[in-house]
Amino acid sequence: MERFDLRHYFHRVKRASKRRSIQLIISLSFTIVAILSMSFMAFAFYTNYINTAKQAAIDNNKQVVDQMSWNLNSYLRNMMGISNSMYYSVIKNMDLTSDTMTKEMDILYEANKDSLISIACISQDGALISAAPIATRKAGVDFTEQDWFTNTEEKIENFHFSTPHVQNMFESSNYRYFWVVSLSRSVDLNFMGYTRRGILLVDMNYSAIEQMFSRVNERGAGYVYLVDSDGEIIYHPKQKAIYAGLVKENNLVDVTYDDGDYIETFEGDKRAVIVKTIGYTGWKIVSVVPVSELTGDYNQLRVFMLVIITFTIFLIVFGNVIISKIVTDPIKRLEASLKDIEEGALDAEQVYIGGSHEIRHLGRTIKSLVVQMRNIMDERVKEQKEKRKSELNALQAQINPHFLYNTLDSIVWMIETEKYPEAISMITSLASLFRISLSKGNNIITIKDEITHAKNYLAIQKVRYKNKFEANIDIDPAIEDCITIKLIIQPLIENAIYHAVGDYDDEGVIDIVGYEKDGDIFIEVRDNGMGIPPETLENLLKDKSQSKGKGSGIGLWNINQRINLYFKEEYGLTLESELDVGTTATIHLPKMTMEEYQGGEGREK
Amino acid sequence: MKKVSLLIVFVLVVGLIWGCNLPNNDVEEVRTIKVGITMYNEFDPFTEEIRHNIENNLTQIADRQNVEIVTTTVYSSQNQLVQNDQVEDFIEKGYDIICVNLVDRTDPSVIIETAKSTDTPIVFFNRELVEDDLKRFDKLYYVGAEPEESGKIQGELVLSALEKRFDEIDISGDGVIQYILLEGEVGHQDAIIRSRVSVETILDGGIELERLGDEIANWDRKQAQTKVTSLLQGYPRQIELVIANDDNMALGAVDAMKIFRVQNMPLIVGVNGDQEVLKYISDGVIEGTALNNAEAKGRVIAEMAYGIAANGKVPDDINLVDGKYYYVPYIKIDRSNVKEYIEE
Amino acid sequence: MKNRKIIIGFIIAFFCLLLIETFIYLTYSNTQKDEVKISFIVTGDNLDEWESMKAGAETAALDKDVSVDFVNVPVDLGSEGEQEAVLRAFNDGADYAVVATSDYPAMISFINERQLFNKVFLARNGALNATINGVVADDEAIATDFSRYISFNYNCKNILIVSSHEDVNVDTLKESLIENLDSKGIKAEYRLMSSDPSVIKKSLYNIEILGNYDGIITLDYYTMEGAASGKLRINRDIKVFSVDNSQEAVYYLDSQGINALAFKDDYSMGFLAVLQITDKKEYGNMASNAPLYYIADRENMYSDELEKVLFPFVK
Helix, strand or coil: HHHHHHHHHHHHHHHHHHHCCCCHHHHHHHHHHHHHHHHHHHHHHHHHHHHHHHHHHHHHHHHHHHHHHHHHHHHHHHHHHHHHHHHHHCCCCEEECCCCCCHHHHHHHCCCCCCCEEEEECCCCCCCEEEECCCEECCCCCCCHHHHHHCCCCCCCCCCCCCCCEEECEECCCEEEEEEEEEEEEEEEEEEEEEEEEEEEEEEHHHHHHHHHHHHHHCCCCCCECCCCCCCEEEEHHHHHCCCCCCCCHHHHCCCCCCCCEEEEEEEEEEEEEEEEEECCEEEEEEEEEEHHHCCCCCCHHHHHHHHHHHHHHHHHHHHHHHHHHHHHHHHHHHHHHHHHHHHCHHHHHHCCCCCHHHHHHHHHHHHHHHHHHHHHHHHHHHHHHHHHHHHHHHHHHHCHHHHHHHHHHHHHHHHHCCHHHHHHHHHHHHHHHHHHHHHHEEEEEEEEEHHHHHHHHHHHHHHCCEEEEEEEECCCHHHCCCECCHHHHHHHHHEEEEEECCCCEEEEEEEEECCCCCEEEEEEEECCCCCCCHHHHHCCCCCCCCCCHHHHHHHHHHHHHHHHHHHHEEEEEEEEECCEEEEEEEEECCCCCHHHHHHCCCCC | CHHHHHHHHHHHHHHHHHHHHCCCCCCCCCCCCEEEEEECCCCHHHHHHHHHHHHHHHHHHHHHHHEEEEEEECCCCCCHHHHHHHHHHHHHHHCCCCEECCCCCCCCHHHHHHHHCCCCCCECCCCCCCCCHHCCCCCEEEECCCCCHHHHHHHHHHHHHHHHHHHHHHHHCCCCEEEEEEECCCHHHHHHHHHHHHHHHHHHCCEEEEEEEEEEECCCHHHHHHHHHHHHCCCCCCCCEEEEEEEHHHHHHHHHHHHHHCCCCEEEEEEEHHHHHHHHHCCCEEEEEEEEHHHHHHHHHHHHHHHHHCCCCCCCCCEEEEECEECCCCEECCCCHHHHHHHC | HHHHHHHHHHHHHHHHHHHHHHHHHHHHCCCCCCCEEEEEEECCCHHHHHHHHHHHHHHCCCCCCCCCCEEEHHHEEEEHHHHHHHHHHHHCCCCEEEEECHHHHHHEEEEHHHHHCEEEEEEECCCCCCCCCCEEHHHHHHHCCCCCHHHCCCCCCCCEEECCCHHHHHHHHHHHHHHHHHHHHCCCCCCCCEEECCCCCCCHHHHHHHHCCEEEEEEEEEEHHHHHHHHHHHHCCCCCCEECCCCHHHHHHHHCCCEEEECCCCCEEEHHHHHHHHHHHHHHHHHHCCCCCCEEECCCCHHHHHHHHHHCCCC
C-alpha cells in the first residue's frame, strides 16, 4: 500500500517535474548534487575526525596506562629487590641459632617505610623468626593458615603476590589496620648447618598502590583499575562499593583480554577498555573509559558542523537560484516575446535579444526569420492586390461595344444627314473619351479629368438619346485637383441613363454632384428613374458572381472593389434607391491631390 | 546496461581499495630465515655451548632444507636493558625469530611487549620466566631443563657414593657430612631449586648433613674458587662434600682445593657435563655430574626456531608441555658411564 | 527588479539563519551540566568517624556530576545546631542535604515545618518507616539477627542491654532485642547509663565484677568501649556484644574484647544516600538487596566478605 502510494507520488513528482521550467531544473539539480556531495563530505570528515579523536583519546589513555604499568612495575621490582637483598645478603649467610636478622630487617624497613608495612621471616612450621617493625605476633594468629603461606610452597623459585588483605598477624597500634599485598618467597634457613625451609614475607603497603592509581583516577574521564591474573580486583576506585554489591565491574571478562584496546558493552554502556599486563605478576591494569566520554567533547563540533553545513547549503541554494535565473531569464524572455508571434503578429521588433551569446544569437536568428517572413507575406499581398487592380482596371477599361457601335452609328447617321458640325462634335467627344480612358495608362487621375470624361460621355449619350434626359454637373472647384480612380463616374452615369432614362418616357434628370465633407470627397450620381428594388440593391455591391442583373451590376461591384483596393476600407461606393423616386450612387474618396498621392502619404493602402 | 556499468564501476572501485590495502607480499624465490640469538653473558661456558649448538644445528638445517638461514648472536653483558635494546633491534631488522637467554628472568616485560606488538615469536632458553609472563603472548616458548631433576641426580650421586664409602668421605668420622653449597646466580630458578632439591634428596636418604657454607658464585669458576678458598680458610679440613649448582663452580672448587693443597679431596658434584669435569670424573676428582644436555637443548631450539620461522609452528616431533615448555632431560654421569660422554 | 527582491529575501533569510544557528551553537557549546551539590550534615566531634560514609558518598558521586561535602556539627550544639547547619548548607548553594541526625524527632518536625521533604534526606540515624526518605539500616532486622546469633552461638541466660543515650534507633533496637531474646528464653533487660564515659566505664566494670549478667549488649560507642575494656581487664568470661561501627569496635572484636559485633555499613549507606538523590531507579534496585549491616565475630572478621567492610582502606 505504502509502496503504491510512494510510486504514485513519485509519478506525480515526475510529471510535475516535466512541466518545470529550466530554471527549476537547473537550480534543483544543482542543489541536490551540491547538498549530496556536501553531506557526504561532511559525513566523511566528521567520522574521520571523530575516529581520529577517539583513537587519540585511547592512545592518550594508553600512555597513561603504560606510565602506570611502569610505575607499578618498578614498585613491585623494588619490593622484589627488598626481598632479594633480605634473602641473599642477610638470611643466607646467617646461622639462626646464634644470629638475629632484626637489625638488617629494621634497616630495610626504615629505608622503605613508605611502601612497606612489614617484613617477616617465618619458618616452615609457622614459627616467627624475625619481623619488622612489630615483632609481636597477635594472639591466636596461625601463620600456616594464611593464604600466602600455602601459596609460597607451590613454586619455590618464584615470588608470590597475594591479593590485598588486612594484615592481621601483628599487634597493631592505635586501632589501625593496614591493607597489604603480600610478597612471599620460599627461603632456606640455616640452623647451625641444618637447613630448614622458611618463608620471607614482605607486606607491601596497599595504599602505595592505591595512591598510584587514585592520582590517575582523579583525571576525570574514565578510571583505571587493577586485577590479578584470576580477575580478582586488586585496586578499583569503587572497590568497596563493588564488594558491597553496589557497583559491578566487568573484571572477570576484562582479565581474559590480551594487552591492547577493546570496545565492550557492560551493563548497557559501551566503553573503551585498555588492558596492560604487569610483568612477572600477571596483574593487569585495566583502563575503562565510556565511549560517550571519548566523544563527549565533540557535541560542540557536531553542532558547529551542522551550522556550517546548513549555511553552505543555504548559500548553495541561493547561488543556484541566482545562477539559474541569470542563465534562464533571457530564454524565458525570448520565449515570452515569441508568444505574440506565435499568435500571428509578425512584429520583428518584439523579439527579445539579450542574455548570453547563444541566446542572443537565437534571438537574432528568430528576428531575421520574422522579418523575412513578414517581407515575403507583404510582397505576396501586394502582388495579389496589383493583380486584382489590373484585372479590375482591365475590366473597367472595356468600352461597351454597344456604346461604341451606337455612337459610330449616330455619327454615320449625322454625316449622312450632312450635320457635319454635330458629327464633328460627336467624334471629338468620342476621341476625348478614349483619350481619358487611356490617360497614359494611369489608373489615378484628377477629378477634373474624370468629370471631363463624364461630360464627354454625357455629350455622346445625349446625342444618342436625343436629349431625352438632362444632366447637371455640379462639382466643387476646390476638389477638382483631387484624385480619383479612373472610370468610376462614367459607369455610374451609364447605369443612371440605363436605369433611369432609357425606358422612361418622362425627361430624366441626372445630377452629378461633387463636394467635400469632413475632409473627404463625395461624388454623387443621382437619377430620378424608377429606382432599384431593395433586394436587388443589396446584391449589387456583392460579389459579381452573385449579381445577375443586366450586366451593370458588375460595374458597380467593380467600382467598389477598385476603390477598396486603392484606398482604405472606409472608402467605397454606396447606393441608395427608392422605387419611382430615383437612385443615388455615392462615391466616397479620400481628399488627396495628385502630389500627395504620389508622395505616398494618405489614406491609400 | 546501466546496471551492468554500475556493477563494473563498483567492482573496479572495490578492487582498487582492496588492492591498496593488500600488503606487498613479493614472494622471494629463496627464503632467508633470520634468527637472532641474544645471550646474557659471553663468559658462561655452558650457555656458550648451547649457543654453539644452536648455531651448528641451524647450519645443518639450512643445508638439509636447502634454505638460507642467517644467524646473528649478540651478548648483553649481564644487562637486561642492553638485551631489551638488542631484541628491539632484531625485530626492527625483521628477524623471523629470536632466541633469548634472559639476563633477568623476572623482567622480560619489554621483550614480550615488543615481540607481541610485532608478532615476533621468541624462544626463551635456560632462564625460565614465570608462567604469567610466558602466557602473555602465544608465540613465546621456553626450552630448558627441569632443575628438580638435576638436584635429584646430584643427591643420588652423593647418596650412592656415601653408600659405598661413607667412612672415607666422612673425614671427621662424626657420622655427619659437612658440606658447602656453591650456588648460581641470585634468583635463578636452577640455582634455587638445585640447591634445595639436592640437599633434601640427601637428607631423605637418611644422611645427616651440616652446612658449612652457602655461597653464591654466579656460575663462575673464578668466583667459586675465591669463595671456596675463603671457606677453606675457615674449615681447612672439615669440608666433606661440595655441591655446586654447575660444573664451572665445581671446577672452581677443585681449583681452590688444589691450590689450597687439600689432602683429602671432598666429594664434589656438579651439573652440566662440562668436558673438563668429565675428565675429572674419570680421574675420580669429581664424583659426578648431571648432564645438562646442551647439545639436545641446542638442537631443540634450532629446530623450533626453524619450524616456527619457516612453517609458523613448532615441529610435530617436539612435544611441548602446555604448548610452551620443552624440558630436556638430565643424564646422570658418574665414573661408570663417563667414557661415553668424553669427546676426544 | 524581481532579482533584487529575491536577493533581499535571501539576505533576510540568511541573517535569520545566522541568528538561529548562533543561538543553537551557543546553547550547545555551554552544555556543561550543573553540578548537583549534596551536603552531608553529621553530628559528632570527630569527622574521622564518618570517614567510611564519606568514602561511600564520594564513590557514588565519582562519575556523576555530583559534589559531596561533609559538615560536622559538634555534639554540644544538638538538634538546633543540626538544623542551622542544614539551612546554612542550602544558603551555601547545596541542592540537597543528607542528615545523620542525633535527634530524629526534632529533625522530622524541622523538615515538616520548613517543607523540605524532597531536599533533606536522612542517613544512618532515624526510623526505617519514616515519611522522610532515608538510608537507614533496619534496626529490627539487626535485633532479630543478632538475637538469633547470640542464642545460637552463646549460652547466655541473662543479658543486660546498655546504652549511654536514647534515640529512635536505640529504642527500636532495645525493644526488639528484648522481645527477640525473650522468645529464645533469654532474660534481657535494658539500662540507660550516664552520658559520662568514665562513669559508664566504672559502672560497667562493677556490673562485670558482680557477674549478675553473663552477657552485655552495648548499643553505642561509649558503652561498647566500657564493656569491652572491662571484659579484657576484669572478667574475660562475660560475653560482650555490640552494635557499633567504629574502628575501635573492630579493634576490640579483633582483640577479643567483644564477642560479636553488629556492624552498620556506613560506606554503603553513604553510597546509597547519594544514589537515592542522583539515580532513583538504580537506588531502587540496590536498596532492596544491599545489606546495610553485618554481624561479625572473630572467626569471620578476616573473611573476604567482611574484611572489606570492617577495615577501611587507609588513606
